[in-house]
Amino acid sequence: MAKGVGAFLSRDMAVDLGTANTLVYVRGKGIILNEPSVVAIDTRDGRPLAVGAEAKRMIGRTPSNIQAIRPLKDGVIADFEICEKMLRYFIGKVHQSRFSKPRMIICVPSGITGVEQRAVQEAAEYAGARKPAYIIEEPMAAAIGAGLPIHEPSGNMVVDIGGGTTEVAVISLGGIVTSKSIRIGGDELDEAIIAYVKKEYNLALGERTAEEIKMTLGSAFKLPEELQAEIRGRDLVTGLPKTVLISTEEIRKAIEEPINSIVDAVKDTLDATPPELSADIMEQGIVLTGGGALLAGLAERIHSETSMPIVVADNPLDCVAIGSGQCLEEFEALQQVLISASSRR
Numbered sequence: 001m002a003k004g005v006g007a008f009l010s011r012d013m014a015v016d017l018g019t020a021n022t023l024v025y026v027r028g029k030g031i032i033l034n035e036p037s038v039v040a041i042d043t044r045d046g047r048p049l050a051v052g053a054e055a056k057r058m059i060g061r062t063p064s065n066i067q068a069i070r071p072l073k074d075g076v077i078a079d080f081e082i083c084e085k086m087l088r089y090f091i092g093k094v095h096q097s098r099f100s101k102p103r104m105i106i107c108v109p110s111g112i113t114g115v116e117q118r119a120v121q122e123a124a125e126y127a128g129a130r131k132p133a134y135i136i137e138e139p140m141a142a143a144i145g146a147g148l149p150i151h152e153p154s155g156n157m158v159v160d161i162g163g164g165t166t167e168v169a170v171i172s173l174g175g176i177v178t179s180k181s182i183r184i185g186g187d188e189l190d191e192a193i194i195a196y197v198k199k200e201y202n203l204a205l206g207e208r209t210a211e212e213i214k215m216t217l218g219s220a221f222k223l224p225e226e227l228q229a230e231i232r233g234r235d236l237v238t239g240l241p242k243t244v245l246i247s248t249e250e251i252r253k254a255i256e257e258p259i260n261s262i263v264d265a266v267k268d269t270l271d272a273t274p275p276e277l278s279a280d281i282m283e284q285g286i287v288l289t290g291g292g293a294l295l296a297g298l299a300e301r302i303h304s305e306t307s308m309p310i311v312v313a314d315n316p317l318d319c320v321a322i323g324s325g326q327c328l329e330e331f332e333a334l335q336q337v338l339i340s341a342s343s344r345r
């Protein structure tokens with residue numbers, strides 16, 4: 001499609017405003033920003049000191065006058081002001097023109113309320129988006145980004161496991177037929193690891209260490225080879241640093257509860273799926289997207305509980321941004337999957 005000069009000046013963009021990571025896709029260019037959704041604030045005057053990767057490095061390491069804040073929790077805005085500052089910073093990084101406002105598509109979890117949706121839209125508009133900022137539901141964006149034929153009259157099932165939410169949806173003919181969104185994602189796995197290690201070993205772990213343990217030792221299904229590794233934290237009795245040896249089986253046990261909730265969400269959605277579409281899913285499989293799709297053994301676990309074929313999308317962390325970016329590139333053709341300010345309730 002021919003792009004007018006305005007399109008270049010305004011750098012239309014799609015933003016995957018995630019609990020864990022924010023990705024920005026610029027029309028005609030692809031994903032050009034991918035940073036953790038973290039802002040470090042000077043508590044004395046509320047000034048942002050660092051945003052993104054630099055701010056994430058500060059989590060758990062800040063002096064009393066600095067606070068590293070994650071403005072989104074469970075997929076929605078927990079701190080509106082900080083979220084808007086973060087968005088403004090990211091938009092400013094990719095869009096330098098002060099004279100034009102970019103068209104913006106922004107992703108939200110499918111389970112959020114009208115009020116929460118308006119908060120996201122307003123944050124985007126305050127941060128410089130042209131009105132109306134368009135909204136796309138995460139599972140729809142994830143499905144488009146994973147290359148699923150969403151416009152066909154056949155059942156496409158996507159499970160997007162993010163930091164704060166897990167979205168399960170069955171899509172056919174360009175619309176969501178049935179879906180379930182739970183406020184459980186990678187963050188809950190990290191929290192479960194922290195709670196387990198505290199209870200079993202009297203060891204305090206930081207958020208970032210727990211996430212690293214999940215990525216390296218976490219699993220949702222028996223591994224071909226179980227491992228053991230040393231983890232380091234602070235002894236809650238002596239207050240001193242301590243190292244303990246922990247196994248992959250133990251970490252699997254630690255995260256069992258949130259994993260069960262994710263698997264149950266998949267089963268509930270399958271239960272509510274019309275039979276014709278279930279038959280399609282049986283044939284084509286369930287596609288996993290989002291960072292959680294990278295958890296070892298998750299595909300095997302969902303397969304063992306649903307008997308459905310499971311496919312992990314290529315680049316699962318990028319699917320939502322790529323899918324919403326696709327909506328910018330093919331705005332006329334894909335506009336029907338977007339929600340604009342005028343259509344909101």
Ligand SMILES: Nc1ncnc2c1ncn2[C@@H]1O[C@H](COP(=O)(O)OP(=O)(O)OP(=O)(O)O)[C@@H](O)[C@H]1O
Pocket residue numbers: 016017018019020021022074075138161162163164165166185186187211214215218289290291292293294295296316317
């Ligand atoms: N290899 C891995 N194994 C397990 N979990 C992983 C891995 N890589 C990333 N993650 C987890 O994926 C999550 C981030 O995924 P993603 O970027 O898709 O979420 P998000 O879009 O920011 O969140 P949400 O969609 O809930 O707003 C984090 O919890 C992160 O710890």
